[in-house]
Amino acid sequence: MMTNKYNSVLYTGVSSELISRVWDHKNKTHPESFTAKYNCNKLVYYCFYSRIEEAIAAEKAIKGSSRDYKKQLVNSINPEWKDLYEGLLTQ
DSSP: OEEOTTSOOEEOOOOSOHHHHHHHHHTTSSTTSHHHHTTOOEEOOOOOOSSHHHHHHHHHHHHTSOHHHHHHHHHHHOTTOOOOHHHHHTO
C-alpha cells in the first residue's frame, strides 16, 4: 500500500517485482497514474504471497474494504507510517 506524505490517500496494488514497482511510483514513471496524480510515493504496507492468485485475491479484498480497515492493516506492521522502501533495499 502506498500513501502520500500526509497519509491522506491510500493506493493498493499488486506486483511480482515490489522494489521496481515502488521505484516507479516514487519516480512517477507513469505520470498519468493514480499514484503520480496524488503523490503516493511512500510504501507503508506490503505482504508477500507464494502465488499470484493469492496476491490478486488479497488486493481485491483490501480495495473493497473500508479506509478504517486499511489503516488497521498499516498500523499492524507500521504504526508510525514510515516509508518501508529503504528497508526492502537492505534485505
